[in-house]
Amino acid sequence: MMKVNYLRKIRNNQKAGLCLLCSFVLFANFLFAQKSNTGKGAFYTGVYPNVFRQAGYSQADIDAKVNKAYTDLFEGPNKIYFEVEDSLGYVSDIKNKDVRTEGMSYGMMVAVQLNKKDVFDRIWRFSKKYLQHKEGPREGYFAWSFNPQTMKQNSPGTASDGELYYVTALLFASNRWGNKTGINYYGEARHILDAMWKKDGTGGIHNIINTEHKQISFTPEYNNYKWTDPSYHLPAFFEVWAMYAKDGHEQFYKDCADTSRAYLHRACHPVTGLNYDYAEFSGEAHIAPWMPAGFRYDSWRVPMNIAMDYYWFGKDKEWQRDYAKRLQTFFRSKGIDTFEDQFNPDGSRPDSILQAGGFKKLRHSLGLVSTVASTEIIYNSNKKFDFVHALWNNKLAPYEDGYFDPYYDGLLYLFSLMHLSGKYQIIQSQTH
Secondary structure (H helix, E strand, O other): OHHHHHHHHHHHHHHHHHHHHHHHHHHHHHHHHHHHOOOOOHHHHOOOOOHHHHOOOOHHHHHHHHHHHHHHHHOOOOOOEEEEOOOEEEEEEHHHOEEEHHHHHHHHHHHHHOOOHHHHHHHHHHHHHHHEOOOOOOOOOEOOEEEOOOOEEEEOOOOHHHHHHHHHHHHHHHHHHOOOOOOOHHHHHHHHHHHHHHOOOHHHEOOOEEOOOOEEOOOOEHHHHHOEOHHHOOHHHHHHHHHHOOOOOHHHHHHHHHHHHHHHHHHOOOOOOOOOOOEOOOOOEOOEOOEOOOEOOHHHHHHHHHHHHHHHOOOOHHHHHHHHHHHHHHHHHOOOOOOOOOEOOOOOOOOOOOOEOOEOOOOOOHHHHHHHHHHHHOOOOOOOOHHHHHHHOOOOOOOOOOOOOOOHHHHHHHHHHHHHOOOOOOOOOOOO
16 A cells, blocks of 8 residues: 555655646746847847748758758869868859858858858958958958969959958857957957058058948948949948947947848839849839849849848838738749749839840749748748749759759859758857
């Protein structure tokens, strides 16, 4: 009898313990839900949406998907990343046979997000040695295009988005790894920013941000300082500068973030959500001799940039939800598995088709498929995650006609996988 009572007591204790554990789990889930439903961005909540999990994929499969995309681009037979000399590395636009600050700074952002310190350091050391100007009016800025065969700059000029990504990636590296492991990441970010603020138009070189309009310029050189590229508008990055640059221009960077959000309202079509590749500070088309007006390759980045600002900071959610709804409605009308990659902002087919990699053809491009899918972080009307599933079922591979772009398609693909899996985060200072 005593044995029976003893066993009954054990079972009762086990039940009580199980109930206590269940209560704890339920309470933890409640707290998580409360935290994630505050309406604030991930910077405030610490909660980064994993849309792939919401769409039904396992964490193991998600991790494998991101890891494969990274391996394909940085280590595989069709890689875009190459290590040279003793401690340098570069990212190459394979189809154009050059090294661009766009890809170099993207590579650094991928590396710091995925904690690939050696890759980050190699790309930075190459950038500093071969691309960054050491003197003259461009001092501190980078040559946007470099020939890895001749090891010479193709052009000394600067593309403003490269500097934007370089600074942000360096600030994140400082926060993640500190500044005493061989590279003073914060010091390097400040060197770029301090040099930027010294530009006064001498030699035709300006701040990368048009200080009158508080908008990023297409380039900081001559008349290119007076117009912009909508895909360069990353309000989330300016918020990061305001927090971590600590260079005395914090309020200016906050103003730039708010100005970029307001600018995107004007630049994106009120029905389709599409925008021009190049635009005036008003949002109207800027006609360049080499670029007929339209929604083209640069424009593909805008949906991803808006999605990032939405879930990082959440300061313009109402408009961003409406934007995502409009954009998804437009691309759904063109067929989720068939929509093409160049349009007029009103959704009509452009008269002129841009060439890429020797091909002049409209196609269902992986880069655009990827960034449109990222907007399901913002808006998901039917809970079917159809754009997300379309991306998941796509892959980085040559098209039927032989065209293959692991550089631009591939980097937008990897970035979007990172956004949709919660792996693209604000890397905060350990002292924050």
